[in-house]
Amino acid sequence: MSEPWILLRGLTRESRHWGAFATLLAARDGVLPIDLPGNGAQVHTRSPLAVDAYVDALRAEARRRGARAPYRVLAMSLGGMVATSWALRYPEEIERLVLVNTSMRPYSRMPERLRPTAWPVLVRVAHHWDGRDAEGIAETLIHGLTCARRDTLAADLATWRAIRASAAVSRANALRQLAAAARYTVRDVPRCALLVVSSRGDRLVNPVCSARLARAWGAPHVEHPWAGHDLPHDDPQWLADALHAGDATATAAAGSV
Template sequence: MSGPWILLRGLTRESRHWGAFATLLAARDGVLPIDLAGNGTEAHARSPLAVGAYVDALREQAQRRGASAPYRVLAMSLGGMVATEWALRYPGEIERLVLVNTSMRPHSRVYERLRPSAWPALVRVARDWEGNDSNGIAERLIHGLTCARRDTLAADLEAWREIRAGAHVSRANALRQLAAAARFKARGAPRCAVLVVSSRGDRLVNPVCSTRLARAWGAPHVEHPWAGHDLPHDDPQWLVDALHAGDMAANAAGQAAGRV
């Protein structure tokens, strides 16, 4: 029987940002959210400048928390790059990989990995980053860039400000994470089963990045019709259903291969 899904968030985000998605997935499978160095429970740590260093820290965390390989990993954005590197460096440790709205060289261009239309808002986020964001400017801008659903805005901002106050990510760590993401290059394709997931309404990362990645790796790709970059926030049940549909397809393919 497979172990829990390891959940990896992206740039400056942490386990609590999974929100309802983690609860829904936990009702069907076990979940083990792990924070990247510099975020959440690891906010005290210095974020590395290389994606490979995040992998080393994650492997230690997973083992310390009682998880055992092979792992199933669902990761988004920067977390997807880290999960990819993990699967490439330690192929025996990753059983399944689900990548949500991620991008990486050599499959995506700079202006696709971070849409130019998002740059002005990101500059404002960086300017207003330090402190607890009591006026909500930084988190409101992030919400506008990453979320298509607006009906939860007030509750989201309240929750996100509490997260920020309890485990603040420093501006230095945020910039180091951004640098690590920009420098990352996937050297080959993972050998494990991979599902690529994207959002058609992603205003931060062009969904063509996921299309090209899936094509290059020969991996299945599913696209949400309207969600933003933070797909787990916008439509958590859709993502849980897509994940389990992918599981069933992978199991069927495995059984068919075993009969050949």
């Protein structure tokens, strides 16, 4: 039986932000969400300025929690950069890699990796980034920028504010994570099975970033027709189905060798 999927979130987000998607995936495959340093269970840890340092921390945490390589990793945004670095530095440890709405140099330009229309919103988020965000302004802005689905807005904000209240990411760590993402450049192609996933309605990262990455790597690419940057939130069942379809394709390809 395969090991559970390791799940890696992005900038300032943590394991609890996977929401319903983690529950759906756990019912079939099992999941092992791991927080990036500075987020969630690691909120009191200093976030590194280099993506490679996140890899070192995550490898140690996976071993501590009893996971055995080779791993299957599903990662989004900054987590996708970390997962890619992991697969390149320790290819024997990563069996399958699924990247959701990520971007990285040299395949994407800065205005594509962070849409200019998102910059004013992020400035407002930074202005209200006061730890617990008592009025919920920062989380409301983040929801509007990253989520296309609105029918769960009230429940989402209640959950996200509770997460922030219990494990508020510091402003310094948020900036360090942003710097690590901006500086990361990928220099090779992972040798594991790959799937690139993007959202056509992503208002934070231009989905062309995923399309270019998939073309450069010769990897399969699937695009959700309307979801925002936080695809696991907007359509968790679609993402779980895409993951399982990719599993079937990878198994068929392996059997034909």
